[in-house]
Amino acid sequence: MKIYKFGGASVKDASGVQNVAQIISAGNPAQLLVVISAMGKTTNALESLVDACFHKKNTLHEILSNLRNSHQSIINELFGETALMWVNEVENLFLELECLVDNENLQDDYDFLYDQVVVYGELISTRIVSAYLLSQGIRNQWVDSRNFILTNDRYRDARVDWTDTERVVTNRLLPLAQKNLIITQGFMGKGPKGESTTLGREGSDYSAAIFGKLLHAESVTIWKDVEGVMNADPKKFPDTQKIDHLTYNDAIELAYYGASVIHPKTIQPLKAANIPLFVKSFLNIDLPGTMVSDSGAPVSVPCKILKEDQLMLCISTKDFNFIAEDNLREIFAVFSENKIRVNIMQNSAIQLRCVIDNKENRHQPLLQALSNSNLEIDVIEGLKLLTIYKPTVNEKEAENIHGLGNILVQQNTGSAMHYVLR
Ligand code: ASP
Numbered sequence: 301m302k303i304y305k306f307g308g309a310s311v312k313d314a315s316g317v318q319n320v321a322q323i324i325s326a327g328n329p330a331q332l333l334v335v336i337s338a339m340g341k342t343t344n345a346l347e348s349l350v351d352a353c354f355h356k357k358n359t360l361h362e363i364l365s366n367l368r369n370s371h372q373s374i375i376n377e378l379f380g381e382t383a384l385m386w387v388n389e390v391e392n393l394f395l396e397l398e399c400l401v402d403n404e405n406l407q408d409d410y411d412f413l414y415d416q417v418v419v420y421g422e423l424i425s426t427r428i429v430s431a432y433l434l435s436q437g438i439r440n441q442w443v444d445s446r447n448f449i450l451t452n453d454r455y456r457d458a459r460v461d462w463t464d465t466e467r468v469v470t471n472r473l474l475p476l477a478q479k480n481l482i483i484t485q486g487f488m489g490k491g492p493k494g495e496s497t498t499l500g501r502e503g504s505d506y507s508a509a510i511f512g513k514l515l516h517a518e519s520v521t522i523w524k525d526v527e528g529v530m531n532a533d534p535k536k537f538p539d540t541q542k543i544d545h546l547t548y549n550d551a552i553e554l555a556y557y558g559a560s561v562i563h564p565k566t567i568q569p570l571k572a573a574n575i576p577l578f579v580k581s582f583l584n585i586d587l588p589g590t591m592v593s594d595s596g597a598p599v600s601v602p603c604k605i606l607k608e609d610q611l612m613l614c615i616s617t618k619d620f621n622f623i624a625e626d627n628l629r630e631i632f633a634v635f636s637e638n639k640i641r642v643n644i645m646q647n648s649a650i651q652l653r654c655v656i657d658n659k660e661n662r663h664q665p666l667l668q669a670l671s672n673s674n675l676e677i678d679v680i681e682g683l684k685l686l687t688i689y690k691p692t693v694n695e696k697e698a699e700n701i702h703g704l705g706n707i708l709v710q711q712n713t714g715s716a717m718h719y720v721l722r
């Protein structure tokens with residue numbers, strides 16, 4: 301069995317869906333489990349729906365009808381007059397979604413509401429693709445991944461309960477997947493009370509890896525609109541090149557520091573089960589792409605990752621005492637409670653500096669919590685974090701770094717150099 305994962309860009313319009321159907325039928329469909337994301341930018345639109353719902357904005361119904369219209373036009377193009385016959389279920393999902401955002405009882409916990417709402421992007425897209433495959437004579441079974449991926453209730457960043465998930469996947473999903481082409485969703489799971497949960501933005505890669513591991517798949521393929529994993533983002537750096545092979549550790553490091561091709565959590569399950577990952581182009585399926593496994597050499601070209609919109613929290617004690625173990629324990633507890641990941645950190649005797657993504661003002665509650673204590677925090681916004689993995693330090697590289705901004709923090713971790721730039 302093999303796992304395929306198609307992201308939102310691959311199903312952003314009707315011709316995308318047709319292309320996905322072609323790729324599926326070119327494989328051995330009955331031996332595939334296919335994870336499909338929400339279409340195009342649907343998840344972003346659903347995020348603004350959550351926002352409108354939570355803050356009771358009057359844009360709510362407009363967002364909903366735009367979503368309905370964009371999906372309807374893809375459906376019309378794919379099915380024409382026979383649309384109702386094939387995708388009856390989609391209308392029902394929109395009704396459910398409408399009822400959900402109208403239900404005032406669900407609107408006091410933002411993260412909970414978010415998870416109940418955004419999963420509709422994947423539910424709808426997988427229904428459409430599954431129906432289209434059937435209409436083309438490609439037999440498949442649509443399954444709701446919430447029945448299999450069981451998680452805790454850390455909404456928007458749920459943790460998988462591996463024991464329970466393995467049990468249901470083995471008992472319930474494996475027998476189905478051995479016989480049929482399975483179409484399912486990524487990114488979502490089910491919490492302890494039977495509610496929807498999500499694994500974090502772009503989490504479908506991770507779902508594909510979970511299914512890969514638990515179904516003992518031969519391989520996992522992530523189909524992208526790029527040729528494979530590049531050594532830098534071609535939109536930000538000149539002279540980039542495609543990487544043919546990465547070890548699992550290379551891939552984990554690159555994903556962790558922000559190479560956006562692979563979701564950071566994807567590699568661990570695959571490494572544990574020694575399942576190769578392929579990153580291939582859905583625009584040209586004959587290209588070899590990138591392979592991630594431990595059977596080839598580690599990457600040898602320097603890889604550059606530039607993360608923008610970073611901010612640095614400079615944390616010190618109000619009485620100029622040392623930042624010691626007790627402060628650190630308190631600081632990291634607050635980070636964890638607020639679900640904030642530190643990209644890099646550095647400490648001196650009296651100051652701890654942490655660089656984080658500047659996301660939705662998520663650091664504000666953190667500032668509040670810490671300022672109640674004996675700590676003082678300065679925030680520096682508008683920073684970039686440049687990581688050079690496997691650097692060859694030469695003059696040319698140094699020049700390029702200076703071209704990007706002034707270095708505020710510089711760190712060498714052996715396999716990588718990090719620069720915080722302003
Ligand atoms: N649809 C979700 C997102 O856009 C999950 C995914 O695509 O991986 O974040």
Ligand code: MG
Nearest residue numbers: 307308337338
């Ligand atoms: Mg997506």
